[in-house]
Amino acid sequence: xxxxxxxxxxxxxxxxxxxxxxxxxxxxxxxxxxxxxxxxxxxxxxxxxxxxxxxxxxxxxxxxxxxxxxxxxxxx
Numbered sequence: 001x002x003x004x005x006x007x008x009x010x011x012x013x014x015x016x017x018x019x020x021x022x023x024x025x026x027x028x029x030x031x032x033x034x035x036x037x038x039x040x041x042x043x044x045x046x047x048x049x050x051x052x053x054x055x056x057x058x059x060x061x062x063x064x065x066x067x068x069x070x071x072x073x074x075x076x
Contacts, residue, residue, distance in 0.1 A: 011044050 016023045016031050023031060035041045 008040055010041050012041060014043050014045065 012035065016028060018027070022028075035043060
């Protein structure tokens with residue numbers, strides 16, 4: 001690719017955690033302030049239609065995660 005222009009974006013969910021605990025109060029506000037200050041960052045709202053589709057397949061994904069789907073016979 002000879003050139004690329006524009007602004008990259010990192011889309012974030014609407015919950016933030018540290019050590020598996022949701023951020024609250026001043027810690028949460030610090031993160032939100034950082035997001036607002038950086039145009040590359042953006043918080044998105046979950047799309048209900050898309051979530052419904054994902055939920056439909058979630059159980060199948062959990063079953064597949066428990067299976068060995070392939071084995072590498074040599075280091076890659």
